Amino acid sequence: MTSAFLTVSDLSINSPEKALFEGISFQAQAGELIAIMGPSGIGKSMLTRAIAGFLPDTLSTQGSVAINGVEVNNIPMIQRQPDQRPAFIFQDALQALNPLVSVGGQLTLALTSSKTKPSKTQKQKIISLLEQLGFSAPEDTLNKLPSELSGGQRQRICIAIGLLSSANIMVADEPTSALDPITEREILKLIRQSVKNNQVAGLLITHDLHSALECDKLLLIDEGTMLAFGPPKEALAASTHQFCCSLRDLVA
Template sequence: MNSKPLLTVTNLSLADSKRTLFQEINFDVSQGEVLAIMGPSGIGKSMLSKAIAGFLPSDVMVDGSVQLNDSEVGQLPMLQRSQTQRPAVIFQDALKALNPLATVEQQLSLALTVNKTRLNATNRDAVTELLAQLGLAEPDSILALYPSQLSGGQRQRICIAISLLGSANLVIADEPTSALDPITENEILNLFRNSIQQRCIGGILITHDLSAALACDKLLVIADSTMVAYGEPTQAIRQSQHPFCQQLEQLLS
């Protein structure tokens, strides 16, 4: 894709009151592109996604630029952002992300219309078609269920549907499949990537799974508080001299 990036992150640094989490992070995401982010546990991958989405803890300071849809959002909390300044976020724990007291229909309706909790005849067809595309059998009956009545894989598919129904043109998924079995994990990651590409929006996948990262368009690796690899996944890993990437390289077939 040669279009102007949806998201451009330039010289981004994050620090809390005690230490720098990372510094000098640079990357971009274009339409139809999925960027994977990998790195050792605790390096700040989730904090990076929170910086992009605008819900960093108050004691974490941001330096550098986050340009989303041509506007600077690095210092803007989520609640002060307009619709085009808000990416959709899919979290690791779908049960916590969904409202336990609302049915699937109510949550999907809210994603579509902001203030309605029932689907109308027109959008019901579009929603059930999306649920079917996301691998949910019998989508009509699923609409009436509460999150606790769904399996982990079904809940995460609903979270993907919610992220795709809103107006966001960037979707960030933070380890969305870490609680799922490997077959469901693979299916959901494929659905995530395909949905991004088909809709020509942008995606970020934070993952510890090398095969999931290799299937993305680009890979950013953060280690030792900075970026140590960036680019086409296999090439980026092979070109990096950092020990974390050298360990990843040993896992490449």
């Protein structure tokens, strides 16, 4: 059996007032995309932020987060080795992009980790990805500032940044929430392919059951703890909790 690339063991997150949740344990192998589902406000984003090492100061964690066997829980992202820093695709594209840097500049930085001009091959890789993400004039898009793009286009640029990054873990927090359903399906396919081809571990927060069913595993959380983890259909069947029952009704 291959060792898990990301291993979360008995993780709890607490605010001064309450425990957000406790007892979260799951693993992600390289090449696996894990869907995370749970009711709104339950703590899905905070869970991925705890894994990535950038929780708000008001929250603290206990338990273990190991990336490739190295314990990183409570080590802020900025202090981690580069291979222990996940790439993030945020829900809120406007906040995630630098308003003062061109789209091309931000994509180049994601691909090369430097601000220098990309090589011809690197530029071609960026353009080809933008085409896959539905941009009809990618060369023009590269010269634009984020403010010159629509909300959906900005979100697709955030997805491109995540896909170009060389991080070993990719976290996508409701990455397709501002997109139409057809684009959404195409983009989820791209994320799945990217996770497989680059052999990274992917975490996808989603409210869409059909997207979750297409992932390798599903982590279900509610009421401060995990309900189930495993291949999506098995995870759904494993709990009698109301949230899981409601989801099961949708697939029945």
